[in-house]
Amino acid sequence: MPFVVTDNCTGCRFTDCVEVCPVSCFHGDDDRVYIDPVACIDCAACVPLCPVQAIYEDLDLPEEKEHWTEVNAEKAPTLPKIIKKQPLLEGAEERMEALGFSRDN
Amino acid sequence: MTNVTTTVRGACPQDCPDTCAFIYTVEDGKLKDVKGDPDHPVTRGRLCTKLNDFAAHHNNPDRILYPMKRTGPKGSGEFKRISWDEALEEIKSRWTGIIDEFGPQAIMPVHYLGHQGVLNGLTAGDAFFNRLGSTIAEKTFCGVGREIGTHLSIGGSTGVDPESLVHSKYIILWAVNTLSSGSHHWPFIEEARRNGAKVVVIDPLKSRTAVQSDWHIPIRPGTDAALALGMMNIIISEGLTDAEYIAQHTEGFEELAERAAEYPVDKVSSITGIPEADILTLAREYAGNNPSVIRQGVAIERHRNGGQTARAISCLPALIGAWRHVGGGNLGLTLAPFALDWDAMCRPDWIKEGARVINLHNLGSALNELSDPPLKSVMIYNINPVVQSPNTEMIKKGLSREDLFVVSSELFLTDTAAYADIILPATMQAEQTDVMFSWGHFYWTYNHKAVEAPGEAIPNTELFRRLAELMGFDEPEWKRTDEEMIRDYLDWDSPFMEGITLEDLQKNGYAKVAAGDKDTRTPHAEGNFDTPSGKCEFKSNLAADGTFVPPPFRAGYNGQQLAGYIDPLPGYTPPFESPESAPELSEKFPLNIISPKSHGFLNSQYANEFKQLRREGEPIVIMNPADAKQRGIEDGDAVSVFNDRGSFTGAAKVTDDTMKGVIASFHGHWQKKTGGNGSHKGSVNAVSSERMANLGSAPTYSDILVEVTKISAV
Ligand code: SF4
Ligand code: SF4
Numbered sequence: 001m002p003f004v005v006t007d008n009c010t011g012c013r014f015t016d017c018v019e020v021c022p023v024s025c026f027h028g029d030d031d032r033v034y035i036d037p038v039a040c041i042d043c044a045a046c047v048p049l050c051p052v053q054a055i056y057e058d059l060d061l062p063e064e065k066e067h068w069t070e071v072n073a074e075k076a077p078t079l080p081k082i083i084k085k086q087p088l089l090e091g092a093e094e095r096m097e098a099l100g101f102s103r104d105n
Numbered sequence: 106m107t108n109v110t111t112t113v114r115g116a117c118p119q120d121c122p123d124t125c126a127f128i129y130t131v132e133d134g135k136l137k138d139v140k141g142d143p144d145h146p147v148t149r150g151r152l153c154t155k156l157n158d159f160a161a162h163h164n165n166p167d168r169i170l171y172p173m174k175r176t177g178p179k180g181s182g183e184f185k186r187i188s189w190d191e192a193l194e195e196i197k198s199r200w201t202g203i204i205d206e207f208g209p210q211a212i213m214p215v216h217y218l219g220h221q222g223v224l225n226g227l228t229a230g231d232a233f234f235n236r237l238g239s240t241i242a243e244k245t246f247c248g249v250g251r252e253i254g255t256h257l258s259i260g261g262s263t264g265v266d267p268e269s270l271v272h273s274k275y276i277i278l279w280a281v282n283t284l285s286s287g288s289h290h291w292p293f294i295e296e297a298r299r300n301g302a303k304v305v306v307i308d309p310l311k312s313r314t315a316v317q318s319d320w321h322i323p324i325r326p327g328t329d330a331a332l333a334l335g336m337m338n339i340i341i342s343e344g345l346t347d348a349e350y351i352a353q354h355t356e357g358f359e360e361l362a363e364r365a366a367e368y369p370v371d372k373v374s375s376i377t378g379i380p381e382a383d384i385l386t387l388a389r390e391y392a393g394n395n396p397s398v399i400r401q402g403v404a405i406e407r408h409r410n411g412g413q414t415a416r417a418i419s420c421l422p423a424l425i426g427a428w429r430h431v432g433g434g435n436l437g438l439t440l441a442p443f444a445l446d447w448d449a450m451c452r453p454d455w456i457k458e459g460a461r462v463i464n465l466h467n468l469g470s471a472l473n474e475l476s477d478p479p480l481k482s483v484m485i486y487n488i489n490p491v492v493q494s495p496n497t498e499m500i501k502k503g504l505s506r507e508d509l510f511v512v513s514s515e516l517f518l519t520d521t522a523a524y525a526d527i528i529l530p531a532t533m534q535a536e537q538t539d540v541m542f543s544w545g546h547f548y549w550t551y552n553h554k555a556v557e558a559p560g561e562a563i564p565n566t567e568l569f570r571r572l573a574e575l576m577g578f579d580e581p582e583w584k585r586t587d588e589e590m591i592r593d594y595l596d597w598d599s600p601f602m603e604g605i606t607l608e609d610l611q612k613n614g615y616a617k618v619a620a621g622d623k624d625t626r627t628p629h630a631e632g633n634f635d636t637p638s639g640k641c642e643f644k645s646n647l648a649a650d651g652t653f654v655p656p657p658f659r660a661g662y663n664g665q666q667l668a669g670y671i672d673p674l675p676g677y678t679p680p681f682e683s684p685e686s687a688p689e690l691s692e693k694f695p696l697n698i699i700s701p702k703s704h705g706f707l708n709s710q711y712a713n714e715f716k717q718l719r720r721e722g723e724p725i726v727i728m729n730p731a732d733a734k735q736r737g738i739e740d741g742d743a744v745s746v747f748n749d750r751g752s753f754t755g756a757a758k759v760t761d762d763t764m765k766g767v768i769a770s771f772h773g774h775w776q777k778k779t780g781g782n783g784s785h786k787g788s789v790n791a792v793s794s795e796r797m798a799n800l801g802s803a804p805t806y807s808d809i810l811v812e813v814t815k816i817s818a819v
């Protein structure tokens with residue numbers, strides 16, 4: 001029952017999440033990251049570190065985000081692992097604010 | 106009202122190798138959150154899926170908060186609230202009556218490691234029951250067989266520091282599902298892998314860890330010693346040994362070589378089910394890639410030959426000189442450098458001559474059959490035998506006896522507590538003080554009491570203070586505070602405690618034992634084994650004394666040991682329940698079941714929590730497509746698993762995660778609260794047996810034959 005990265009990640013990719021992951025579950029492309037559901041051990045350590053609350057346990061996904069389970073499962077194995085924090089994507093801070101989050105919450 | 110939020114340092118109480126350092130967040134006196142301490146070098150701020158909502162477990166509305174007395178039939182779970190005074194009065198009058206009529210040995214504690222604290226864990230009630238003169242409960246549920254086997258070869262070794270694994274080049278995870286039952290080793294293993302290490306998993310089940318490894322070698326349950334002996338034979342006959350290390354730091358090489366020669370690769374292949382080429386590759390790679398390390402899991406011991414299996418495996422590192430290197434050797438229990446004064450904790454000096462010892466694997470038989478005197482009362486704490494001990498049907502039958510007075514100290518109304526006459530409310534970790542050792546890393550961890558106990562719950566320390574007063578024990582020991590007990594129980598003068606004070610431990614939350622630097626330590630590069638010869642003993646001198654269980658697992662007592670014969674050389678004996686040893690039984694029950702730890706529960710703890718139950722789902726029975734087809738079973742079908750001891754039900758999961766002839770079902774599901782639709786019957790230990798392995802009285806949970814049949818939906 002893995003954890004899943006949803007839409008809020010797209011265009012942000014703060015990657016605050018990746019270093020805490022004990023099994024290097026995170027895989028990424030140019031805009032965002034995905035969790036490999038086979039590797040994820042459900043520890044939930046990544047969840048509070050994401051500043052835009054993009055990560056959910058699959059069983060807690062709101063209905064409109066449920067398709068992300070499949071997207072993560074499909075995408076993750078095809079992309080390289082991200083195990084170190086990456087440089088911020090351009091516009092990420094603005095996007096975080098637009099989504100209604102800030103570094104302090 | 107203003108919100109007052111504080112953070113308090115704590116430690117995971119569970120019998121898990123990782124012993125995570127906690128940070129409790131307390132808001133207005135209520136436990137809000139439990140997180141990992143990010144500064145802890147091993148546990149690094151991350152808890153596992155079992156404990157990551159530990160605050161909710163504390164605040165679970167099902168907690169037992171007050172003493173209760175049974176009102177319905179035994180096992181029905183019907184109770185009414187009573188006061189502590191009433192509960193204690195009842196215990197006193199029943200126990201006094203039993204002692205007068207049958208003597209104190211008619212009373213026995215039933216307990217284990219449901220809590221692992223130095224104060225509230227394994228030995229919490231030992232001093233009390235020794236003072237009372239009760240029957241002594243020997244508890245060898247987990248790891249004792251492995252440790253005795255290892256001890257015979259390499260003595261009380263500290264072994265490899267898991268933090269040194271980053272230096273390893275070849276890592277064998279043998280009978281351990283690291284990612285489910287000790288996941289904080291994994292980041293070190295991954296780092297080693299990034300440095301080029303290969304990770305091999307030897308396990309009958311394709312576990313999560315096997316999936317993430319470089320190479321999974323499925324093996325027939327209970328045959329690992331044959332594999333180890335076969336590896337030795339290849340290593341010796343192909344000249345892959347470290348001859349100089351063997352000459353200087355080992356004893357009995359010639360005899361070992363002779364024994365290993367009885368295990369040529371074709372024979373090993375037919376015993377273990379592993380292809381010959383794989384056995385050859387494994388032996389050659391293991392010997393050729395120092396520093397190589399073997400992490401032995403507890404499951405290595407769960408069959409007839411359990412102790413000798415660990416013994417055989419623990420000889421391998423010396424054979425190839427792995428101990429010369431940082432990150433090379435054997436990693437089992439890391440308990441050796443935790444300097445505890447077990448005698449102060451257990452008080453074996455209070456045990457009377459000739460005390461009776463009962464191994465708790467035999468609880469079912471003991472409750473039903475023991476005489477002279479029969480068991481008339483058991484006090485159950487830190488354990489849930491109706492789900493977790495072998496042969497649960499016998500245990501339920503025994504606990505149902507009208508004349509048996511059962512006291513239980515518990516957090517929840519477990520399947521076992523349901524049989525109690527009196528239930529006493531116990532505290533959870535944030536509500537008590539304790540200090541934790543670890544059997545998976547080298548850090549002491551301190552647990553501060555963060556919140557007041559709910560209702561009238563008390564820690565085990567206070568429970569036994571009250572019982573001591575009740576029974577009229579007036580020694581000054583019963584008047585100590587928790588902190589005074591910690592001061593008395595830790596051996597502050599031990600060299601392993603160098604630089605550690607209680608004050609620092611309380612302030613920082615954790616402290617590493619002085620067992621050498623992780624990046625340079627090689628505990629046995631120059632031998633220095635804690636064995637009679639000071640060498641790694643391929644032929645064991647200690648074997649002459651016969652089998653034994655270390656006193657901490659039998660209330661400090663060293664009398665009445667089994668003392669059965671030990672083969673001085675590592676050996677292989679087929680499982681009790683196998684075609685070789687029991688041909689008729691294996692015709693009737695052809696499938697070998699193993700019952701590993703689940704991912705979501707810690708044994709049976711947390712199996713009553715919505716989130717963990719939801720993640721874990723209903724009980725499953727993993728079976729190979731060939732076995733399923735033969736029985737007309739399809740994936741998802743409801744099945745019954747049974748033998749002459751009992752049965753349980755689950756949903757078939759048809760995969761090639763096990764080989765033909767082997768099935769697996771995770772343990773821990775409560776009989777009353779199984780997952781899915783909640784209507785499955787029994788739990789996996791209904792089929793397990795009371796038989797014990799050849800060393801350390803280890804259990805034989807993997808040495809069990811069953812049959813499986815499809816049933817109409819449960
Ligand atoms: S921190 Fe959140 S937004 Fe950033 S990469 Fe991770 S999941 Fe995506
Ligand atoms: S839940 Fe844990 S294992 Fe899964 S992705 Fe997050 S950090 Fe990694």
Ligand code: SF4
Binds near residue numbers: 119122154155156289
């Ligand atoms: S059960 Fe083990 S891994 Fe989980 S929080 Fe406790 S010590 Fe850590």
